[in-house]
Amino acid sequence: MASPNQRVIIVGGGLAGLGAAVRIAEEGVPVDLFSMVPVKRSHSVCAQGGINACNDVARQQGYSEWQHMDETLYGGDFLNHQPPVYEMTHWAPQIIDLLDRMGVPFNRTPEGRRDLRLFGGSLFKRTHFSGATTGQQLLYALDEQTRRQEAAGMVHKYEFWEFLWPIIEQTDDGPLCHGIVAQDMRTMEIKSFKADATVLATGGCGTIFGKSTNSVICNGAAAARAYRAGAWMGNAEFIQVHPTAIPGEDKCRLMSESARGEGGRVWVPRKKDDDRAPGDIPEDERWYFLEEKYPKYGNLVPRDIATREIFFMCQEGYGIGGGRMVYLDCTALPDETKKKLDGIFEIYEKFTGDDPREIAMRIFPSVHYTMGGLWTTYSSEEKQPVHGDKGKAVGMQLGAPDNMMTNIPGLYAFGEVNYQYHGGTRLGANALLSCIFDGIFCGPSVVNYLADRREAGNTVDKVPDTFFAEAVETEQKKVEHLVAGKGGENPYVLHEEMGNWMTDYCTVVRDDAGMKKLLEQLQTWKSRYENVSLSDTAMWTNQNLSFTRALGDMIRYAEAIVVGALARTESRGSHYRPDFPDRDDRQFQQTTIASYDAEHDRPDVRYEYIPVPMVEPRARTYGAVK
Amino acid sequence: MPDRTIQLKIKRQDDQSASPYWQTFSIPYRPNMNVISCLQYIAAHPTTADGTETTPVVWDCSCLEEVCGACTMVINGEVRQSCSALVDRLLEEDDSIKLEPMTKFPVVRDLFVDRSRLFEDLKKTQGWVPIDGLYSLGPGPWESPAKQDTRYDLSRCMSCGCCLEVCPQYTRNNNFVGAAVISQVRYFNTHPIGANNAAERLNAMMEPGGISDCGNAQNCVKVCPKDIPLTESIADVGRMTTIHSIKQFFRGE
Numbered sequence: 001m002a003s004p005n006q007r008v009i010i011v012g013g014g015l016a017g018l019g020a021a022v023r024i025a026e027e028g029v030p031v032d033l034f035s036m037v038p039v040k041r042s043h044s045v046c047a048q049g050g051i052n053a054c055n056d057v058a059r060q061q062g063y064s065e066w067q068h069m070d071e072t073l074y075g076g077d078f079l080n081h082q083p084p085v086y087e088m089t090h091w092a093p094q095i096i097d098l099l100d101r102m103g104v105p106f107n108r109t110p111e112g113r114r115d116l117r118l119f120g121g122s123l124f125k126r127t128h129f130s131g132a133t134t135g136q137q138l139l140y141a142l143d144e145q146t147r148r149q150e151a152a153g154m155v156h157k158y159e160f161w162e163f164l165w166p167i168i169e170q171t172d173d174g175p176l177c178h179g180i181v182a183q184d185m186r187t188m189e190i191k192s193f194k195a196d197a198t199v200l201a202t203g204g205c206g207t208i209f210g211k212s213t214n215s216v217i218c219n220g221a222a223a224a225r226a227y228r229a230g231a232w233m234g235n236a237e238f239i240q241v242h243p244t245a246i247p248g249e250d251k252c253r254l255m256s257e258s259a260r261g262e263g264g265r266v267w268v269p270r271k272k273d274d275d276r277a278p279g280d281i282p283e284d285e286r287w288y289f290l291e292e293k294y295p296k297y298g299n300l301v302p303r304d305i306a307t308r309e310i311f312f313m314c315q316e317g318y319g320i321g322g323g324r325m326v327y328l329d330c331t332a333l334p335d336e337t338k339k340k341l342d343g344i345f346e347i348y349e350k351f352t353g354d355d356p357r358e359i360a361m362r363i364f365p366s367v368h369y370t371m372g373g374l375w376t377t378y379s380s381e382e383k384q385p386v387h388g389d390k391g392k393a394v395g396m397q398l399g400a401p402d403n404m405m406t407n408i409p410g411l412y413a414f415g416e417v418n419y420q421y422h423g424g425t426r427l428g429a430n431a432l433l434s435c436i437f438d439g440i441f442c443g444p445s446v447v448n449y450l451a452d453r454r455e456a457g458n459t460v461d462k463v464p465d466t467f468f469a470e471a472v473e474t475e476q477k478k479v480e481h482l483v484a485g486k487g488g489e490n491p492y493v494l495h496e497e498m499g500n501w502m503t504d505y506c507t508v509v510r511d512d513a514g515m516k517k518l519l520e521q522l523q524t525w526k527s528r529y530e531n532v533s534l535s536d537t538a539m540w541t542n543q544n545l546s547f548t549r550a551l552g553d554m555i556r557y558a559e560a561i562v563v564g565a566l567a568r569t570e571s572r573g574s575h576y577r578p579d580f581p582d583r584d585d586r587q588f589q590q591t592t593i594a595s596y597d598a599e600h601d602r603p604d605v606r607y608e609y610i611p612v613p614m615v616e617p618r619a620r621t622y623g624a625v626k
Numbered sequence: 627m628p629d630r631t632i633q634l635k636i637k638r639q640d641d642q643s644a645s646p647y648w649q650t651f652s653i654p655y656r657p658n659m660n661v662i663s664c665l666q667y668i669a670a671h672p673t674t675a676d677g678t679e680t681t682p683v684v685w686d687c688s689c690l691e692e693v694c695g696a697c698t699m700v701i702n703g704e705v706r707q708s709c710s711a712l713v714d715r716l717l718e719e720d721d722s723i724k725l726e727p728m729t730k731f732p733v734v735r736d737l738f739v740d741r742s743r744l745f746e747d748l749k750k751t752q753g754w755v756p757i758d759g760l761y762s763l764g765p766g767p768w769e770s771p772a773k774q775d776t777r778y779d780l781s782r783c784m785s786c787g788c789c790l791e792v793c794p795q796y797t798r799n800n801n802f803v804g805a806a807v808i809s810q811v812r813y814f815n816t817h818p819i820g821a822n823n824a825a826e827r828l829n830a831m832m833e834p835g836g837i838s839d840c841g842n843a844q845n846c847v848k849v850c851p852k853d854i855p856l857t858e859s860i861a862d863v864g865r866m867t868t869i870h871s872i873k874q875f876f877r878g879e
């Protein structure tokens with residue numbers, strides 16, 4: 001048992017953070033919950049399409065949890081660790097039940113059961129959804145349960161607080177995390193917070209690429225700070241580019257895969273530079289290139305594949321008007337199907353002025369999801385196979401204290417910020433699942449870790465206060481340094497430049513020469529960063545300071561991405577290198593681990609073998625015909 | 627017209643107790659701009675139209691696709707989300723754009739306000755379904771598509787505060803909970819398990835600051851960006867409280 005005065009810190013109030021908060025509070029352990037925005041406004045609110053789980057109907061059609069696992073591994077190009085995927089897919093049905101009990105308004109069938117839709121990378125309907133705003137509904141359900149725990153005194157929220165650094169002691173037995181330093185984004189007060197376990201659930205890093213489908217706060221700075229403090233990164237180079245987004249001035253807005261899951265079709269005019277309105281182009285003059293090349297999966301091939309096909313189409317001049325856009329056409333769908341997509345159609349209409357119910361949407365790929373992230377471990381164990389399992393079953397051990405712990409004891413990573421589950425590409429509607437699964441399955445692990453720590457006699461109350469005071473002082477010095485900067489370099493301009501370069505050279509197509517140039521550029525950004533000047537030096541709600549501080553961390557994260565991508569001389573999942581177009585299992589059936597070399601300010605990269613306890617890697621073709 | 631610029635007039639305030647002042651910024655026009663991209667431009671180039679260097683304007687935002695509710699402000703006199711406020715459309719009505727913080731909440735700085743009262747009120751009205759914990763206990767109750775449809779419409783409230791900004795009854799120095807929270811009471815009371823706490827929620831609705839403070843001005847429903855049927859919710863919760871109080875009367879409570 002954890003003792004009554006042990007606490008847990010959770011940084012991040014998206015699905016992963018809130019799931020963990022509720023689960024841990026339920027065990028009677030108080031939680032301090034930190035978030036840069038009120039948790040109800042976390043990025044998870046953006047998720048549109050749905051959440052995957054095996055269900056009764058699919059089961060009778062031949063689907064199973066095992067099949068869900070197999071799809072996730074095949075989709076991930078076998079870069080995933082298998083036991084966590086086994087566990088997640090086998091927990092998925094009960095996670096949906098749980099969300100259902102919380103009152104999530106899932107779409108219903110005429111009989112009143114949960115309705116399902118088709119999603120990428122599967123031939124079975126196994127995606128549960130709530131209109132086209134599933135993430136919003138799920139986040140709200142967990143936000144409500146968190147509020148309940150807050151009212152009961154078990155969760156204390158620190159909203160508008162920014163995590164600045166983990167507090168790590170180098171003990172004789174190695175590093176040990178004792179809590180965090182955080183800053184109130186309104187009063188600018190910097191404080192330390194103690195805890196025997198700290199969970200980072202800080203989401204993805206999309207804004208490293210400038211414009212993405214992510215919220216503006218998804219900058220990866222929290223992960224980068226942990227990395228700079230000694231936590232390892234896993235597969236940082238694996239970044240998902242989603243095939244269908246609306247390019248915008250400030251961000252690229254996603255048009256969910258559910259549009260294709262419900263029957264939306266991707267096409268370009270067969271004739272280059274055809275300038276007729278899409279509705280005027282007859283059927284036989286349209287090129288449904290995904291359906292043609294992938295007869296089995298059609299428009300629902302995994303995202304990396306659809307993205308590359310769209311990208312190459314445009315490169316060859318087949319984009320609409322010769323530009324960088326293709327059509328995503330939902331105009332022919334029946335009205336009741338269109339209604340299920342209202343949530344995304346409204347976004348399209350609002351931001352472009354066109355009604356996608358009447359006219360085909362114009363879309364292009366955009367950076368979307370962070371498969372890589374903080375490296376985490378877990379305890380595996382052999383399971384009693386359940387119905388549908390096709391062989392030896394190996395899952396995670398419920399409650400093992402090391403589940404989703406980073407290489408630093410006491411520091412965990414849950415949700416999109418960790419590198420687990422999705423391997424080389426994430427399948428649509430698997431992220432919401434992995435985030436909630438982390439919170440709910442690994443919450444008890446955190447609680448058990450507290451008990452271990454108490455028994456080992458190394459709880460945080462034994463650490464002298466001066467240790468925490470020093471950690472605060474270090475952060476204050478960083479602020480003073482930034483405020484004093486007079487070099488004249490504009491952090492926003494630097495960020496825009498980095499975003500453009502990262503998008504051009506390290507997303508869909510990663511060629512050697514481009515990435516080498518990018519790596520050189522990264523070194524100049526580091527030195528330019530040393531010369532940034534703030535335009536706001538007030539010590540009250542200073543967003544300029546917060547942004548600029550994060551930029552320094554984002555540059556380090558970007559370097560881990562680029563170094564990993566350069567070193568991985570193969571193509572796998574979202575990582576495509578024209579000079580090495582094939583998957584190379586002999587050399588790269590391995591996790592890239594990047595650790596930060598503080599002395600030289602650069603990542604050290606090594607590889608870790610990925611065990612294959614259940615599903616042998618096979619070629620990932622999705623039945624392509626040439 | 628590459629050199630076209632647009633004018634943004636922004637009401638600023640340095641901290642909670644400072645007095646507000648106005649500044650004008652001139653921003654190069656690009657097609658498809660929204661108000662957020664203008665504010666981003668100002669963050670990168672904090673110089674006013676008359677060339678004075680100033681601090682970047684502070685505002686709140688996150689999703690940039692009108693689903694998180696963070697970026698709400700008063701734009702050309704109307705409360706709305708700044709991420710979905712497209713410059714071209716604003717300029718159709720006016721030749722400049724005026725930004726002000728919401729008035730019903732304390733200003734933290736510039737356009738950034740403190741809406742924590744809204745979240746506190748959700749706590750008071752028990753805005754959750756009282757489940758027996760996160761264990762595996764089977765599915766929730768079945769629901770007809772029609773009922774799901776009604777609940778879905780209510781569940782999309784993003785706590786943006788637009789409905790409170792325009793409500794004549796919601797002021798900084800009273801404790802009226804406002805339309806958003808009343809609608810959430812309906813949302814939870816119409817869920818079969820949520821209804822287990824219906825009485826507590828209705829009791830809260832009958833206290834000062836509850837439903838009887840609503841003057842039925844119906845301003846709220848007109849501005850809700852998520853088209854939540856707020857007046858319907860108010861009527862519904864009104865009915866629920868009436869029935870609830872009659873029952874209480876006959877039970878001698």
Ligand SMILES: Cc1cc2nc3c(=O)[nH]c(=O)nc-3n(C[C@H](O)[C@H](O)[C@H](O)COP(=O)(O)OP(=O)(O)OC[C@H]3O[C@@H](n4cnc5c(N)ncnc54)[C@H](O)[C@@H]3O)c2cc1C
Pocket residue numbers: 011012013014015016017034035036037039042043044045046047048049050051134135161162163164201202203204213214215217218221222254256368369414415416417428429430431432433435
């Ligand atoms: C447009 C869009 C649509 C999507 N649709 C789907 C879908 O249909 N199905 C699906 O499965 N997945 C979908 N995804 C992916 C999914 O939404 C995310 O992977 C998931 O929501 C991430 O949740 P999270 O809890 O890990 O982090 P987030 O929800 O990103 O939350 C991160 C939290 O960390 C906090 N934080 C970050 N940094 C700091 C810091 N320094 N200090 C303090 N707090 C900090 C933030 O405030 C926030 O509370 C979609 C993603 C996008 C962008």
Ligand code: SF4
Pocket residue numbers: 789792793794795796804805839840841842843844845846847860
């Ligand atoms: S009906 Fe009027 S008084 Fe009542 S909540 Fe709406 S705006 Fe306020």
Ligand code: SF4
Pocket residue numbers: 782783784785786787788789790805806809849850851852853854856
């Ligand atoms: S009811 Fe509408 S206007 Fe009011 S807070 Fe909710 S979304 Fe905003």
Ligand code: FES
Pocket residue numbers: 686687688689690691692693694695696697698707708709710
């Ligand atoms: S930034 Fe989320 S609603 Fe505008």
